[in-house]
Amino acid sequence: MKFTKLKRTFKEGMDNFRRNGWLSFATVSVLAISLYVISVTIILGVTANIVLKNIQDKINVSMYFNSDVEESRILEIKSKLVGYQEIASIEYVSKEQALEQFKKLGDKNPSITQALDEIGENPLLGALVVKAKNPNQYEIITKAISNASFSGDISRIDYEENKTAIDRLTNIIKLVEQVGMTLGIVFVFIGVLITFNAIRLTMYAHKQEFEIMRLVGASNTYIKMPFVFEGIFYGAVSAFVVMICLYATSKFLSPITQGSIGGGDIVSFYFGNFFIIFGGLLLSGIFLGTLSGIIAIRRYLKV
């Protein structure tokens, strides 16, 4: 018996949704825009974080030692530094290794090889490459190193050059997240309002029908349920629309994002997380639709 009721009110809700063509279209559009902005924000935030992680992994601080410092001395300093808790890893790059790497660059750029040949000896310095556990700690580490007893042996530290770039990137990502979140919240609010309004309009259009329904003995639940379903339809259809829009967007963005994410570009990210994204969208769409429906019923359906 309960099931028949559910089935019938579901059908009524679907009929409402279909019959009010324009109203449904407008509602779905606005709800879809809200969901779209929110999901773009979230996806942007997630990818930006992945990109940032990738870049952070590439960040390190290199200490170059004066050319007269012995290898044994460098290794001794290295073993001292291992004790720092901020440091994730230290790698020793000897003069010879540095030269190898530099020569590899020469394969692509013959002038490098030429220049090396001209100098005749290895002009490069031995270095310790330090990676921090947390990118914020590079500053502490560089300070500690430049104040250390062995600072006299160090020719230069190349942290400062990277620092501004890192800071700028972090700030941009923070800004994107904040703007996105604010926009998202605003759009959720607007989306709920519009859906709520659409359902209210349907109710207004059906005003006389409620009276009829009551007169033939329809229970309150029976009158209300179709509107909840109507809200659910708005949400679900919007979720589908957004899914398609997101695919188009990621397709459009994929050339720009090529290689910036671990698994390739943003399209593969989209498909890799298809079910999570779709499930999330569907759930939030249905949630927003239902919420709006319930608000509209509470506010306007006096039965």
Place this chain on the structure above:
Amino acid sequence: MPILKFENVSKTYPGNFIALEEINLVIESGEFLSIVGHSGSGKSTLLKLIYAEEQASEGHVYFNDRAIDSINRKHLPYYRRNIGTVFQDFKLLPQKTAFENVAYALEVSDETEEEINELVPEILEIVGMNDKAKKYPRQLSGGEQQKICLARALVRKPMVIIADEPTGNLDPVATWEIIQLLLKINSMGTTIILATHNKDIVDKLNRRVIALDKGKVIRDHQKGRYAI
């Protein structure tokens, strides 16, 4: 056995407008009762008290010895299923066909599809509308729409049918068809309460007539004629 009983019923609308005053009335099961009176005499209010659209300000209305105002709001829909209603403006759902309009009354009370498919054509047959089952209200004449309303009121086999000016929008031929149908339904045992302005109908029916004026019963005759 009385099916409806009004005990000292008064109804005052906001603004101190008195619609009904000190109504005492007993309606027997199986009766065909006409209520006459000018517009604003309280006919519609009296009917609304019966189908629980309004509640009495004072006194009680009893349906089968149970005070209607004591029914929990949540249970009112179930109570209303005992009462069929027919109105001057038909009140059909415009987006549903004749069949669906009648079926709706059954759907809301959880009848199965089989029952609906069996009962609805049966009732449409009684009111002579079987061939118009697939038409929408806008495709039907006033008389035909009213027959669908009667079918909808009837389909759940109510104990009472309330007809509030059911012929107000109809031509004389359609009017008599509806009255004939009401008589037919009444002969099958259903109590009919008919509010009307139509003198011809009341005179020809020759049944019990109650006249209302300014919210009071001014006449109650067992074989009455139209007189206010």
